[in-house]
Amino acid sequence: MKAVVLRSPGVLAIEDIPTPQPREDEVLIKVEACGVCGSDIRYFHGDNPWSRQTLGIIKSNPPNMVLGHEFAGRIVDVGSKSLRERLGQRAAVLAYKACGECYHCLIGRHNLCAYVKHIGHSAGWDDPGEYNPGGMAEFCRVWDEMAYQIPDSISPAAATLLDGLAVAIHAAGKAGLSESQQARDGEFEHVMIMGSGAIGLLILQVVRAFGAKSVISVDNYAKPLEIAAQLGADVVVRSQELEDQVMEHTNGSGANVIFDTVGSQETFIQSLKLLRRGGKLILLAVPPQEVSLDPSLLSGERVVMSSANNTYPCFPLAIELMKSGKVKADPIITHQYPISEAIEAFRVAEDKEKHGAVKVVITL
Numbered sequence: 001m002k003a004v005v006l007r008s009p010g011v012l013a014i015e016d017i018p019t020p021q022p023r024e025d026e027v028l029i030k031v032e033a034c035g036v037c038g039s040d041i042r043y044f045h046g047d048n049p050w051s052r053q054t055l056g057i058i059k060s061n062p063p064n065m066v067l068g069h070e071f072a073g074r075i076v077d078v079g080s081k082s083l084r085e086r087l088g089q090r091a092a093v094l095a096y097k098a099c100g101e102c103y104h105c106l107i108g109r110h111n112l113c114a115y116v117k118h119i120g121h122s123a124g125w126d127d128p129g130e131y132n133p134g135g136m137a138e139f140c141r142v143w144d145e146m147a148y149q150i151p152d153s154i155s156p157a158a159a160t161l162l163d164g165l166a167v168a169i170h171a172a173g174k175a176g177l178s179e180s181q182q183a184r185d186g187e188f189e190h191v192m193i194m195g196s197g198a199i200g201l202l203i204l205q206v207v208r209a210f211g212a213k214s215v216i217s218v219d220n221y222a223k224p225l226e227i228a229a230q231l232g233a234d235v236v237v238r239s240q241e242l243e244d245q246v247m248e249h250t251n252g253s254g255a256n257v258i259f260d261t262v263g264s265q266e267t268f269i270q271s272l273k274l275l276r277r278g279g280k281l282i283l284l285a286v287p288p289q290e291v292s293l294d295p296s297l298l299s300g301e302r303v304v305m306s307s308a309n310n311t312y313p314c315f316p317l318a319i320e321l322m323k324s325g326k327v328k329a330d331p332i333i334t335h336q337y338p339i340s341e342a343i344e345a346f347r348v349a350e351d352k353e354k355h356g357a358v359k360v361v362i363t364l
Contacts, residue, residue, distance in 0.1 A: 004136035025144055029074065029076070031364050040067050073156065119140065192215075202327065216249060217229075239270075332359045
């Protein structure tokens with residue numbers, strides 16, 4: 001089968017590799033679409049964003065990784081007779097499985113497990129001579145319980161955003177916004193999203209659905225801000241004009257909650273300066289270098305926390321939010337390429353401003 005293989009940092013290839021066979025607790029998915037995530041770009045450059053964001057360590061990657069963790073398709077084979085009823089189902093994939101035995105798993109925080117197996121990169125796969133499962137391939141074997149059935153109303157391309165949507169739901173929960181929790185008056189009066197790529201645009205829709213009163217979307221260039229306005233942002237602002245416009249919109253008080261999806265030293269400091277007393281800054285990407293910080297930026301009970309991946313329940317909730325129409329995927333998807341043009345898809349995803357791209361999807 002055809003697969004997108006990261007041979008080594010900076011060396012990406014479309015290769016013919018063996019078609020996987022599902023094991024007893026697995027199904028085989030004929031992949032129809034797979035998103036190019038920002039983390040895929042970081043893997044391409046030799047970084048390991050999973051270990052950095054989840055474990056706080058820098059971990060090297062092995063050669064010959066099959067990339068892709070944002071994918072959907074149709075179940076065409078199963079590993080045991082008990083799973084036969086799944087044949088032909090459309091499915092989107094929650095692309096990791098935790099060990100189920102460590103401290104974090106036992107308290108329901110599977111996203112923090114250090115022993116996960118993660119589809120689309122090297123975490124947990126140590127089978128000698130075998131390629132890790134990845135969604136940028138014609139077929140991918142997946143644990144049965146992580147292949148969630150999706151309705152016909154969610155297209156394969158739209159389903160590639162369910163992984164990011166689950167990440168957005170989890171981040172909103174870290175801020176105290178959830179589907180079941182009623183926001184107190186004024187608690188989420190102003191929410192700011194630093195970076196309006198796919199994750200930022202999904203957070204925008206999630207916090208809206210969960211009761212945020214006003215949302216400020218920030219980015220460096222026009223295309224994602226156009227989409228943010230289309231999806232309901234109250235204020236869209238270029239990073240260069242950020243401070244004045246945010247303070248004007250919030251009457252000088254700053255934002256109650258800020259989500260930083262960029263993860264640079266500059267956005268970290270800038271976000272703290274614009275955070276209201278008692279507010280929360282949620283880091284969906286941590287700065288890759290040490291940050292020099294004036295501790296007074298944390299005064300007034302300002303809270304900084306990171307948000308890593310998503311817990312299991314976030315994924316079915318993501319499906320329900322997209323199915324209901326509360327979250328729209330199509331405006332975010334700007335480019336689609338067949339797997340034969342996957343190298344070009346990465347070039348576009350790597351330089352989104354040049355190409356007017358937000359979400360790039362590989363189709364199969």
